[in-house]
Amino acid sequence: MVNFEKTNLPTDSEIRQDLAKEKAKRVKALAKNPDSKAGSYRLENVIVQVQNDFKDKCYICERKDLIDINIEHFTAHKGNPDLEFSWENLFWSCSHCNNIKSDNEVFNNILDCTNLAHKVAEWIGYFIEIPEQKGKIEIKTQDCSQEYLERVNNTVALLQEVYEGTTPLKKIGASNLRKLIAIEIGKLRLDLIKYYQMNEADELKHILFTSICKHLSISSPFTAFKRWLILQKEKLKQDFEPYFD
Numbered sequence: 570m571v572n573f574e575k576t577n578l579p580t581d582s583e584i585r586q587d588l589a590k591e592k593a594k595r596v597k598a599l600a601k602n603p604d605s606k607a608g609s610y611r612l613e614n615v616i617v618q619v620q621n622d623f624k625d626k627c628y629i630c631e632r633k634d635l636i637d638i639n640i641e642h643f644t645a646h647k648g649n650p651d652l653e654f655s656w657e658n659l660f661w662s663c664s665h666c667n668n669i670k671s672d673n674e675v676f677n678n679i680l681d682c683t684n685l686a687h688k689v690a691e692w693i694g695y696f697i698e699i700p701e702q703k704g705k706i707e708i709k710t711q712d713c714s715q716e717y718l719e720r721v722n723n724t725v726a727l728l729q730e731v732y733e734g735t736t737p738l739k740k741i742g743a744s745n746l747r748k749l750i751a752i753e754i755g756k757l758r759l760d761l762i763k764y765y766q767m768n769e770a771d772e773l774k775h776i777l778f779t780s781i782c783k784h785l786s787i788s789s790p791f792t793a794f795k796r797w798l799i800l801q802k803e804k805l806k807q808d809f810e811p812y813f814d
């Protein structure tokens with residue numbers, strides 16, 4: 570998990586106004602039918618903006634270019650139109666993560682990656698053991714302020730479930746997810762090995778530098794794992810941490 574800055578839309582923005590209109594439809598319909606599903610937050614302009622803000626990545630597992638896309642409610646709305654149609658509450662996630670998060674009430678109290686004060690990539694450690702065909706993953710609570718400890722621990726528990734799976738079917742999904750992470754980490758490691766073998770004068774060294782920085786950008790898949798790999802080695806940290814976006 571990494572932090573994303575969600576677009577701070579003005580009150581009179583088209584998206585906020587459209588969401589307000591859809592919410593009004595729901596509220597009106599609910600007065601007649603308590604089960605009404607009138608109105609939808611799944612509007613094209615809303616979806617495109619959420620997708621851009623989250624760099625087309627599931628905010629939980631950090632998989633990119635999703636096919637199984639969900640617009641997730643960070644705080645479960647449980648039929649409350651204020652939460653269901655709130656711009657701030659709409660997040661980009663995959664169905665694997667959305668299902669696991671909705672299965673446990675405690676995951677309603679996790680770190681908010683769109684709140685820059687919640688240091689999701691610092692207060693949580695992301696470790697993957699390679700070589701191992703499917704990659705063993707450990708998510709660990711790091712030093713953080715006492716005030717956030719419960720949220721950090723809940724986020725760690727959620728991520729661990731996401732990367733391990735909770736049911737026979739989700740375990741297969743999680744295993745496939747770990748393979749994707751292992752492949753991405755493998756690419757980064759290969760770039761790093763080649764980078765340190767090159768002379769300063771070699772043009773390829775600069776190409777590799779750009780490629781490594783791209784891997785470490787929040788737009789890249791599984792950035793938190795890649796950044797932790799860098800931060801664990803002093804030399805790598807010194808050379809690349811200044812380029813984290």
Ligand SMILES: [Zn+2]
Pocket residue numbers: 627628629630631632662663664665666667
């Ligand atoms: Zn996910």
